[in-house]
Structure formats: structure tokens, C-alpha cells
Amino acid sequence: MAFLSTSVYVILFILTGIYLFFKRQFSFFEKQNIPHLKPSIPFGNMKDVTRSVHMLDRMQEVFDSLKKKSKVVGFYNLTDPVYMITDIEMIKLITIKDFNNFMNRGVFSNEEDEPLTGHLFALEDERWHFLRNKLSPVFTSGKLKNMYLTIDDLTKNLVDRFDRMGKNGETVEAKNVAHRFTVDIISSVAFGVDSNTLNDQHTELLDIFKEFIGGDASLVYFFFILAFPKLAKKLHLRQFSKKVSDFFMNVVATNIKSREDRNDVRNDFLGMLIQLKNKGCIDGEISTENKKLTLNEVLAQAFLFFFAGSDTSSTTISFALTELAFNQEIQDKLRAEISELTKDSNEEISYETLHEMHYLNQVVNETLRMYTPGFAIIRQTNEDYKVPDSNITITKGTQVLIPTIGFHFDEKYWKNPTKFDPDRFTQEEIAKRPPQCYFPFGEGPRNCIGMRFGLVNVKYGLAMIIKNFKVTPDASIKYPLKVDPKNPQLEVKGGFLLNFEKI
Numbered sequence: 001m002a003f004l005s006t007s008v009y010v011i012l013f014i015l016t017g018i019y020l021f022f023k024r025q026f027s028f029f030e031k032q033n034i035p036h037l038k039p040s041i042p043f044g045n046m047k048d049v050t051r052s053v054h055m056l057d058r059m060q061e062v063f064d065s066l067k068k069k070s071k072v073v074g075f076y077n078l079t080d081p082v083y084m085i086t087d088i089e090m091i092k093l094i095t096i097k098d099f100n101n102f103m104n105r106g107v108f109s110n111e112e113d114e115p116l117t118g119h120l121f122a123l124e125d126e127r128w129h130f131l132r133n134k135l136s137p138v139f140t141s142g143k144l145k146n147m148y149l150t151i152d153d154l155t156k157n158l159v160d161r162f163d164r165m166g167k168n169g170e171t172v173e174a175k176n177v178a179h180r181f182t183v184d185i186i187s188s189v190a191f192g193v194d195s196n197t198l199n200d201q202h203t204e205l206l207d208i209f210k211e212f213i214g215g216d217a218s219l220v221y222f223f224f225i226l227a228f229p230k231l232a233k234k235l236h237l238r239q240f241s242k243k244v245s246d247f248f249m250n251v252v253a254t255n256i257k258s259r260e261d262r263n264d265v266r267n268d269f270l271g272m273l274i275q276l277k278n279k280g281c282i283d284g285e286i287s288t289e290n291k292k293l294t295l296n297e298v299l300a301q302a303f304l305f306f307f308a309g310s311d312t313s314s315t316t317i318s319f320a321l322t323e324l325a326f327n328q329e330i331q332d333k334l335r336a337e338i339s340e341l342t343k344d345s346n347e348e349i350s351y352e353t354l355h356e357m358h359y360l361n362q363v364v365n366e367t368l369r370m371y372t373p374g375f376a377i378i379r380q381t382n383e384d385y386k387v388p389d390s391n392i393t394i395t396k397g398t399q400v401l402i403p404t405i406g407f408h409f410d411e412k413y414w415k416n417p418t419k420f421d422p423d424r425f426t427q428e429e430i431a432k433r434p435p436q437c438y439f440p441f442g443e444g445p446r447n448c449i450g451m452r453f454g455l456v457n458v459k460y461g462l463a464m465i466i467k468n469f470k471v472t473p474d475a476s477i478k479y480p481l482k483v484d485p486k487n488p489q490l491e492v493k494g495g496f497l498l499n500f501e502k503i
């Protein structure tokens with residue numbers, strides 16, 4: 001009997017402790033008098049996210065409900081309070097003017113246990129600064145031009161693949177093919193591996209990618225690590241499974257060694273990373289700091305390029321193709337531009353010609369407005385930050401979230417924002433808007449380092465497909481397109497099912 005009553009006390013004690021913990025966590029914004037949506041125990045503002053609501057839609061909902069109340073509002077990522085920005089002037093302050101206070105993202109990194117987490121996206125302060133300086137020359141347009149031949153070859157494989165599937169009368173899941181295309185490009189230039197997944201070879205890379213993204217169980221794990229990076233590090237949690245880490249470390253380290261043994265010097269990403277490891281600078285670049293990269297630093301960056309670059313680019317291609325399938329007049333106009341600019345060049349698309357395709361640029365910009373793969377930007381404060389012209393102070397060490405998707409659909413800047421309309425991106429229309437309302441690649445010194453490379457992949461892939469095929473939607477796709485809430489990336493519910501008829 002005495003044992004029973006002790007157990008009841010222990011249970012009551014634990015339950016009271018849990019209740020007080022949630023109460024304290026969820027009073028954060030109330031105490032600061034910052035507007036927020038009521039959190040629910042235990043998920044905060046993340047209730048139903050990954051089940052019936054996509055994270056992107058939840059951010060949009062919070063942004064739309066609170067944007068008129070304050071330029072900074074509250075959002076509970078599970079129990080972790082995060083400040084959400086709803087004002088474009090604040091974007092400029094956080095990402096550019098007061099960058100030194102918002103240099104970091106405060107995301108998980110644990111190089112000791114897991115060297116691959118020492119990548120540019122996660123690194124902080126001086127380590128980030130050092131690597132960003134070292135890596136920036138890798139992404140200049142001159143270097144990109146050197147890699148264009150690789151992209152060119154693989155784009156032809158992409159057309160062949162669609163052609164084969166089209167001839168068989170198959171409806172194609174476009175993301176599956178577009179993802180193989182971007183995986184082939186990035187594994188070639190970042191790892192030195194000719195993966196050829198477009199021709200169904202080396203598909204273990206695709207399996208590893210799936211494992212990296214994970215299923216439902218790992219999504220909860222993913223959000224836990226995102227919300228509590230310091231605790232996750234203390235608990236020695238891994239961000240990637242050992243299988244994923246071992247695979248990449250082995251593949252890339254083996255290719256580095258093989259290139260070094262053969263004295264095989266190339267100008268692709270891996271080649272330049274090897275130069276940074278062995279000499280501390282890239283051939284032909286002037287560097288004030290010749291400190292070299294370690295092997296682990298090189299492996300972590302190659303790993304990041306693969307994951308940051310392949311899915312973002314293939315998602316953009318897939319949404320663009322699907323919108324073009326539903327908007328035939330836009331597709332025809334785009335095809336006319338491509339045909340006009342390639343008629344004197346044996347139908348080839350050179351690097352220079354690609355950059356002359358202004359309507360293609362508009363189509364891609366509009367796709368990235370509506371279907372932004374990086375639908376929010378994260379920063380973390382180093383010090384308390386007083387928000388100008390307000391009573392709000394952003395507390396030191398908390399994260400700040402800039403919901404890109406909220407601004408990309410804000411009627412203040414975009415008329416009829418749910419309509420796919422590339423004409424929003426003519427020079428005249430761009431000049432009518434404040435530039436800060438559109439930022440698919442982030443903003444400021446910590447923006448996307450791979451933007452040029454990503455855009456070339458997307459544009460070249462799209463141009464070659466539209467030049468060669470008439471794309472139509474499968475009857476099963478619903479329009480307007482809805483993203484699948486169960487998928488952490490942006491995917492159409494049911495898949496990007498399209499038909500490709502050779503022209």
C-alpha cells in the first residue's frame with residue numbers, strides 16, 4: 001500500500017514537472033507581449049505538421065494571421081520559441097546591416113562525433129567566415145563556365161530519358177527523372193563520380209538520398225534536432241545515419257586519393273576542394289590567407305553541395321514543368337524564345353545563349369516565387385537585439401525565422417499571388433516592387449553560395465526539355481498544385497505526373 005502511494009506521488013511529481021515546463025516555455029512570447037498563435041502541448045505551433053499540414057503552409061498561416069499586428073511575431077517550433085519577421089525593412093537589418101549580430105543560424109553541428117556536420121550551412125562565426133571566403137571563388141561564373149561541358153553532356157542524357165519514356169507511352173513522374181539529372185550533375189562535379197542514375201546505374205546514390213531524407217519517424221527526430229541543437233549535441237545524437245556518413249566519406253575520400261595519385265587536376269568542385277586542401281588556395285586566385293582545409297572539411301563541403309544542390313534544383317525543374325503543362329500558352333511562348341535563340345547554333349544552347357533567354361529567366365523566377373525550396377531563412381542572435389521603433393527585444397541566443405514564402409505570397413507586393421504569371425518578372429514589373437520582397441536564395445553575406453550553379457542546372461534542363469517536348473499534365477494531377485504535407489521537401493501530392501510528347 002505504502003509502495004502504491006509513493007508511486008502515485010512520483011507520478012504526480014513528474015506530471016507537475018512536465019506541466020510547469022510547458023507552461024514556462026509557452027509563456028515566452030506572452031511575457032514579452034509579442035503576438036503569436038496559441039501553442040498546443042506538446043507541439044507548440046507545429047501541431048499536425050508532417051501529418052496533415054506542410055511546414056510551409058503553417059508558416060504562411062502564422063505570417064498571414066499576425067503580419068498586421070507586429071513586425072516581429074512569435075512562433076513555437078515544438079517548445080522552442082523562435083521570432084518570426086513580417087516586415088521587409090527588418091529583413092534588410094537582419095541579413096545585411098546588422099549581420100554581425102545575426103551571422104549564425106544556430107543549427108546542429110557536431111564535428112567531433114560526425115565530421116560531415118562541419119559544413120558551411122551549419123558552421124558559425126570565424127569558422128564559417130574562413131570557409132565562406134575559401135569557397136566563394138569555387139562558385140564564380142568563370143569557374144561555372146568550366147563545368148558547363150559536364151552539365152551539357154548530362155542534359156542530353158536527360159532528354160534521352162524523357163524520350164525513351166515518352167515513346168513507351170509512359171506517364172512520367174517528372175521529379176524522379178529531374179532528381180536523377182541533378183544527382184548526376186552534382187555527383188560528377190562534387191564527388192568526381194559518374195553516377196549515371198539517369199540510365200539506372202549506381203542507383204545506391206538515390207537510395208542513400210532517400211535514407212538521408214528519411215521517413216515519418218526521422219522527421220520527428222529531424223525537428224527535435226532543429227529545435228534543440230545544443231541538447232542533441234550533448235546527447236551525442238547523429239544528424240545523419242552512419243550508413244549515409246560512411247558511404248559519402250568513403251566515396252569522396254577514395255576519389256580524392258585517386259585523383260591525387262594520378263595527379264589528375266580538374267576544375268570541378270572536387271578539383272577545387274582538393275586544391276584548397278593541398279595548397280590553401282585555388283589556382284589563379286589571389287588569397288590573403290593560405291591556411292589549408294583539412295580532409296574532413298573537404299568531405300563535409302562536398303556532402304553539403306550534394307544535398308543542398310540536387311533536391312533544390314530538381315524541385316524547381318519539376319514545379320516549372322508542371323506549371324508549364326497546365327499553362328500551354330506560357331509553354332509555347334517559352335519554346336518560341338528557345339527556338340529563336342538556338343536557330344543559328346545547330347540547336348545547341350551555349351552558356352552565353354542560356355543567359356540571353358529572358359523569358360526562361362522569368363519562368364524560373366516565378367516558379368521560385370511560388371514553390372520556394374528554401375521556404376524560410378534562419379538566423380540566430382549573438383546579443384540581445386532591440387528592434388527599431390518598437391518595444392521588442394530579440395533575446396540573445398534565440399533563432400529568428402524569415403518566412404520567405406509569406407513574403408512571396410503577400411498581396412501587398414503581388415497581385416493575385418496564387419496565379420502563375422512569369423510576366424511579374426519583366427524589368428518594368430520588378431522596378432515597381434521593393435527588392436526585398438523576393439529572395440528565393442536568401443539574402444546578405446550568408447545567402448546561397450550555389451545560386452549561379454543551381455540556376456544554370458535548372459535553366460539548361462528546362463530549356464532542353466521544352467525545346468524537345470510538348471509537356472501536358474496527367475489527368476490525375478489537381479490544379480492548383482498542393483504540396484504533400486508528409487514530405488519535408490516540396491512535392492506535389494500524388495507526384496509530378498506528366499506526359500512528354502517529342503516535337
Ligand code: HEM
Nearest residue numbers: 120121305308309312313374441442443446447448450454
Ligand atoms: C534552385 C536551387 C537552390 C535554391 C533555391 C537554394 C536556396 C538556398 C537558400 C534559401 C539558402 C539559405 C540562404 C540564407 O540563409 O540566406 C541556401 C544556402 C546554401 N546553399 Fe543553396 N540553393 C540552391 C542551390 C544550391 C546549390 C546548387 C548549391 C551547391 C552546389 C547550394 C549550396 C548552398 C550552401 C553551401 C548554402 C549555405 C551558405 C552559407 O551558409 O554560407 N545551393 N540555399
